[in-house]
Amino acid sequence: MTTTWKQPWEPALSVRQVLALERVLAGEPEVVAGAGRLDRPVRWVHVAEAADVGVMLSGGEMVLTTGVLLAGDDGKQTEYIRSLHRAEAAAVVLGLGRAFPSPPDVMCRTAERCGLPMVVLHRPFPFAELTEEVQSRLLRRKFAAVSLSEAVRTELTGLITAGAPVQRLLDEVARHGGCPVVVTNLAHRVLATAGERAAVDDVLRDWERIARQAGAGPGDGWIRAELSCRGERWGRLVLCGYRGDRATGRLLADRAAEALVLHRMLGGHEAQSWERQATRSLLTDLIGGAVPARQLLPRARAAGLPVGRRTFVPLVVRDPGPARPDRVLRLLGLPGIVAELADGTTAVLLSLAPDQDDRALTAHFAARLRSEPGASSTVVAAADARAGWDDVPAGLREARHVADAVAGSSAALDLPPVVRLRDIHLRGLVRLLRDDPHVQSFAERELDGLLRGPDDDLLSVLRTYLATGRNKSRTAQLHHVSRPALYRRLEAIQGRLGVDLDDFEQAASVHIALLAHDAQRG
Known part of the structure; x- marks a missing residue:
C-alpha cells in the first residue's frame, strides 16, 4: 500500500532532528528501518x-x-x-x-517494507524526558511561527495601505524568508521574482522542470501557496529553498499569498499585467546592457522564451496605434x-528555429x-537575426536606434515594410551624434531663422520637403496645399534661413541640421 504523506501545517521537528537531540543521543539510537524517511515531520510524541x-x-x-505486549508474537509485531x-x-522508537x-x-x-522509520535505543532511556523536550520545542516553534505570521501580515497590510507596488511586497517576503520568492x-x-539576484537566477535555471518536480518531499524547502480570487485560481507563490521550520514557511507563504490577492483586488492588477511587467523588465535589462546577457538567460527561459538552439530576431515597433x-x-x-518600453516603443524578440x-x-x-x-503608419525596425543569445542586447539596441532614426518621418519617407540599419543612411548617423555639442551648435545655427519664428508650419514643410x-x-x-501656396512657403523658409534650397550643398546642410534638431528633441 502506498500512502500519500500529509504535510502538517503546525510546527514540527523532523525525525532526524529529534534523533539529534542530546537527550536522545544518550540512549544510543540506531535507525534499523526507513532510513530514507528521516525527514518526516514529528508533530507530537506519544508513549x-x-x-x-x-x-x-x-x-x-x-x-x-518498549514492546512489552508484543514480545513472542510475530503476528502482533507485524500488525503493530x-x-x-x-x-x-x-516513526516508532523501541527501547531495548x-x-x-x-x-x-x-x-x-x-x-522497511512500509517505509516507516524505526529506531531502537540501546541504553535505558526515560521516555518522559524525550516527550517533555519535544513538546516544549514544538510549542516554542508554534509561538514563533504565529508571531512571525502576524508580524508579516501587519507589515504587508501596511505596505498595501500605503500604495506600495507588488514588488515591494515580494521583497519583504523574500527578506523574511531568507530565500528567493517566485510568483x-x-x-x-x-510573473514576478524577489530575493538576492544570484540566488533567483540559480532557481530560474531550467525553471519549468524543477518547478514541476520540487515540493514533492517534505524536506526540500520548496513551499507553495495557491493564489485565487473569487474562487478562481490564477497563480502560485513559491518559497524556493526555505531553510527554516516548514510550518513557519507555510504560514509565511500563506500571509504572502493573502497580501498578493488583496493587492490585486484593491489595485485591479491582473496576472497578465504581472507577466507584462516581468517581460518588460527582462527586455529593458537586455537593452540596457548593465546585466550581462548570460545572466539574463534563466529569466528568459522562465518567461517562456525558447532559447535552446534558436535564432533570435530583435524588433522595435513605433507608433503601433491601437494594434x-x-x-x-x-x-x-x-x-x-x-x-x-519606457520611451513608448514596443520591443519584440522573436525566437525561431534555425x-x-x-x-x-x-x-x-x-x-x-x-x-x-x-496602424497603417506603424514602423517596424529590425536588426539582423542573431544566432547566439549573447548578441541579442546589441541587436535590440540596433533595432531601437533604427526605429528612433525614422520616428515622426515615416509618412514622408519611402520606407520598406521592415526598416533596417542599411535603410536609414544619414538619418541614422546624425541620430548617433545628436548629443555631441558641436552637432547641437550646428543645428541651432543653421535653423536659427526658423526656430525663432512664430510659424511652426514652415519647419514642418521644410522637414517634409527635404525628406521627400x-x-x-x-x-x-x-x-494638403496647392503648388503656389507651397512655393510661397518655400520662399519664406529660404528667406528666413538665408539659403538657396535649390543648391545641393546648402540644402544638404539644412537637412543635416534639421535631422540633428529632430533627434535632439527625441
Whole structure:
C-alpha cells in the first residue's frame, strides 16, 4: 500500500532532528528501518504500549514503546507496525530491554517494507524526558511561527495601505524568508521574482522542470501557496529553498499569498499585467546592457522564451496605434516576447528555429501588424537575426536606434515594410551624434531663422520637403496645399534661413541640421 504523506501545517521537528537531540543521543539510537524517511515531520510524541495504538493516532506522531505486549508474537509485531503505517505515524522508537534485548527482525522487515522509520535505543532511556523536550520545542516553534505570521501580515497590510507596488511586497517576503520568492501563473510561467539576484537566477535555471518536480518531499524547502480570487485560481507563490521550520514557511507563504490577492483586488492588477511587467523588465535589462546577457538567460527561459538552439530576431515597433504586437504574435503563432518600453516603443524578440526564414516571418509580422485598424503608419525596425543569445542586447539596441532614426518621418519617407540599419543612411548617423555639442551648435545655427519664428508650419514643410528629396508635388500633397501656396512657403523658409534650397550643398546642410534638431528633441 502506498500512502500519500500529509504535510502538517503546525510546527514540527523532523525525525532526524529529534534523533539529534542530546537527550536522545544518550540512549544510543540506531535507525534499523526507513532510513530514507528521516525527514518526516514529528508533530507530537506519544508513549504507548497498547498493541492497537494506531487507532489512537491522527498522523505525524513519534511513538515510543518498549514492546512489552508484543514480545513472542510475530503476528502482533507485524500488525503493530502496519497499524502505525496506516495511521501515518512519523516513526516508532523501541527501547531495548527485557521484552526485546535486540532489534526484532519481524518488526524491522515490516517497517522497511512500509517505509516507516524505526529506531531502537540501546541504553535505558526515560521516555518522559524525550516527550517533555519535544513538546516544549514544538510549542516554542508554534509561538514563533504565529508571531512571525502576524508580524508579516501587519507589515504587508501596511505596505498595501500605503500604495506600495507588488514588488515591494515580494521583497519583504523574500527578506523574511531568507530565500528567493517566485510568483507564477498556473502554467509555471514566471510573473514576478524577489530575493538576492544570484540566488533567483540559480532557481530560474531550467525553471519549468524543477518547478514541476520540487515540493514533492517534505524536506526540500520548496513551499507553495495557491493564489485565487473569487474562487478562481490564477497563480502560485513559491518559497524556493526555505531553510527554516516548514510550518513557519507555510504560514509565511500563506500571509504572502493573502497580501498578493488583496493587492490585486484593491489595485485591479491582473496576472497578465504581472507577466507584462516581468517581460518588460527582462527586455529593458537586455537593452540596457548593465546585466550581462548570460545572466539574463534563466529569466528568459522562465518567461517562456525558447532559447535552446534558436535564432533570435530583435524588433522595435513605433507608433503601433491601437494594434497590439503581442496579439499579432499570438495570431501568427510566432514564439517570442513583447513589452512596451519606457520611451513608448514596443520591443519584440522573436525566437525561431534555425530552419525558419527569419526575414519572411518578420515581413509577415510587420504586414499583419499594419493591417490592423489605425496602424497603417506603424514602423517596424529590425536588426539582423542573431544566432547566439549573447548578441541579442546589441541587436535590440540596433533595432531601437533604427526605429528612433525614422520616428515622426515615416509618412514622408519611402520606407520598406521592415526598416533596417542599411535603410536609414544619414538619418541614422546624425541620430548617433545628436548629443555631441558641436552637432547641437550646428543645428541651432543653421535653423536659427526658423526656430525663432512664430510659424511652426514652415519647419514642418521644410522637414517634409527635404525628406521627400525636394519633391514639391509630394510635399504639397502631404500638406494638403496647392503648388503656389507651397512655393510661397518655400520662399519664406529660404528667406528666413538665408539659403538657396535649390543648391545641393546648402540644402544638404539644412537637412543635416534639421535631422540633428529632430533627434535632439527625441
